[in-house]
Amino acid sequence: MSDMQPRLPLIEIENLHHRFANGAHVLRGISLTIDRDSFTVLGGENGSGKTVLMKHLNGLLEPTSGTVKVDGVSVSEDSLRARLKVGFVFQDSDTQIVAQTVEDDIAFGPINIGCEREETALRVKNAAEALNITRILEQSPHRLSGGEKKKTAIAGILAMNPEIVVFDEPFAGLDYGGVKMLLKKMLEIRSCGTSVLVITHDLEKVLAHADRFIIISNGIIAGDGTPPEMLQAASEHGMRVPPGMSVPEMTWMEPES
Numbered sequence: 001m002s003d004m005q006p007r008l009p010l011i012e013i014e015n016l017h018h019r020f021a022n023g024a025h026v027l028r029g030i031s032l033t034i035d036r037d038s039f040t041v042l043g044g045e046n047g048s049g050k051t052v053l054m055k056h057l058n059g060l061l062e063p064t065s066g067t068v069k070v071d072g073v074s075v076s077e078d079s080l081r082a083r084l085k086v087g088f089v090f091q092d093s094d095t096q097i098v099a100q101t102v103e104d105d106i107a108f109g110p111i112n113i114g115c116e117r118e119e120t121a122l123r124v125k126n127a128a129e130a131l132n133i134t135r136i137l138e139q140s141p142h143r144l145s146g147g148e149k150k151k152t153a154i155a156g157i158l159a160m161n162p163e164i165v166v167f168d169e170p171f172a173g174l175d176y177g178g179v180k181m182l183l184k185k186m187l188e189i190r191s192c193g194t195s196v197l198v199i200t201h202d203l204e205k206v207l208a209h210a211d212r213f214i215i216i217s218n219g220i221i222a223g224d225g226t227p228p229e230m231l232q233a234a235s236e237h238g239m240r241v242p243p244g245m246s247v248p249e250m251t252w253m254e255p256e257s
Ligand SMILES: Nc1ncnc2c1ncn2[C@@H]1O[C@H](COP(=O)(O)OP(=O)(O)OP(=O)(O)O)[C@@H](O)[C@H]1O
Pocket: 020, 021, 022, 024, 026, 044, 045, 046, 047, 048, 049, 050, 051, 052, 053
């Protein structure tokens, strides 16, 4: 059946509201589609609702009203399906660690979705190689450095073969080499046909690679366009736009890498 609807946007959000039990009305009517094979940056001030919005993509939060569909199916109706398609690299890697070794941690997702032992082992191997963490597979993830934890979390997501990977503030705590590695990884993910969505305040590290830049402010979409189109809006909404820097310069990746 899915062959009959290849052109649906990957994500369709329609008039999404989220009000928490304490009355905080955090998302106030968000409508948005995210295409396949896209690289999107989502920005906005602290507390604007970015993480709350993304948690609706895999059912971690339910809409108060409105709908969120992944590949044509409502997340509320089938959150398991949404979790297979939407990989989420959390802001805080510690919340994503579930096992006693890095290897088991990466294997957790594939096992959970019913992969056989051999398939799981292959996925763990590939993901660990992709993130260059094969040498720490036997270690306890709790004892890793912040950057190593982030790599472990990303490997665990890649092992699920998602259709989109959402990175929530991925650069926080990464050194120069770590940022370069992560950017490279994002571009590789994208070149394999998987979409990438990066929530970040660090425009100068990544914006050059995005084909779309969405700005959220106080629970509504305040801007949506190409990165050059949105620079003015970004500075109006509290993001630092490096003075005199053009969008193609906004990357920490070196041209030859
Ligand atoms: N469980 C909750 N109950 C009540 N309010 C919440 C809850 N979770 C988040 N909020 C509120 O929702 C608002 C948006 O939070 P969110 O985490 O989406 O911000 P953000 O845009 O991701 O910010 P940051 O850039 O700091 O990560 C905040 O004011 C926060 O206090």
